[in-house]
Amino acid sequence: MDDSTSDCQLNQGEVDYEFESNELPEFVPKVGMTFTTLEDAGNFYRNYAKAAGFSTRVRSTNRKGNEIKNQLITCSREEKWKSKISPTEKTNPTAGLNCLTRIYIHTLNDVGAWIISKVVLDHSHPCCPSKAEMLKQHRELSMSIRCTIENNKEAGIRPSKTYQSFVAAAGGHRELNFIEKDVRNYITREVQNVSEQEDTKEFGKYLLRMKEKNQNFFFELELEEDQSIKLSFWADARSRAAFEYFGDVISFDTTYNTNK
Numbered sequence: 659m660d661d662s663t664s665d666c667q668l669n670q671g672e673v674d675y676e677f678e679s680n681e682l683p684e685f686v687p688k689v690g691m692t693f694t695t696l697e698d699a700g701n702f703y704r705n706y707a708k709a710a711g712f713s714t715r716v717r718s719t720n721r722k723g724n725e726i727k728n729q730l731i732t733c734s735r736e737e738k739w740k741s742k743i744s745p746t747e748k749t750n751p752t753a754g755l756n757c758l759t760r761i762y763i764h765t766l767n768d769v770g771a772w773i774i775s776k777v778v779l780d781h782s783h784p785c786c787p788s789k790a791e792m793l794k795q796h797r798e799l800s801m802s803i804r805c806t807i808e809n810n811k812e813a814g815i816r817p818s819k820t821y822q823s824f825v826a827a828a829g830g831h832r833e834l835n836f837i838e839k840d841v842r843n844y845i846t847r848e849v850q851n852v853s854e855q856e857d858t859k860e861f862g863k864y865l866l867r868m869k870e871k872n873q874n875f876f877f878e879l880e881l882e883e884d885q886s887i888k889l890s891f892w893a894d895a896r897s898r899a900a901f902e903y904f905g906d907v908i909s910f911d912t913t914y915n916t917n918k
Contacts, residue, residue, distance in 0.1 A: 688774065690774065691773065691774045692771045692772065696772050703865060707733075710785055711789070713734040715809065717730040717736065722745070728763060728764035729764075730762050759778050760776070760777075762777075797853045811845055817842045858886060861887070862879055874894065878892075
């Protein structure tokens, strides 16, 4: 991509969001802004997007070996391709609006910093800062909310009931910056993952106890990086004798959990 800035769109008077960009100049991305890390640059643009009322995504990343050299971050409604889904069947018909809002960041090798070299501020769609926190990228669960979700999960309370308790405490859906799906996703991603790790630890302890009781007990246990079980095998004295007589082995395939 050309690093020149001659075609940069920096006419802030045409930016179509509700707050005046000249009131918050430190939030508006400009060509020449530098950052210590790529993460800092990405966080800056996400914060700007939230204030302006839209969300972002990393469109492309170019590398040289293992090192990132440049990155293009765009508005999440940047899609240009034609959807194969019928407009009448779409759950989010305005997702792709060919929006050109973006920033282009590249590394400055001589100083080890990152610089914004291209900026486009104009959107092809309305932006609503007052509702930005409900966009997927900006929704978040506070620590207290997470603790409540975990406690309710342990108590057997359904996610829908947990979410409704948050709604009631806040005084309505509009007072929350997350939705019921976020509660369910947190349970699936975090709470159940912790539970699976605990199950793995207990299973490993059980195998060790069996080995201590009977030296003829044999087992192998291999874990994934996230501490879930990759494969396991065990055989006690009775099983080994039964195998010599019957020649049968019971195998459990856990790829269902991987593919579901």
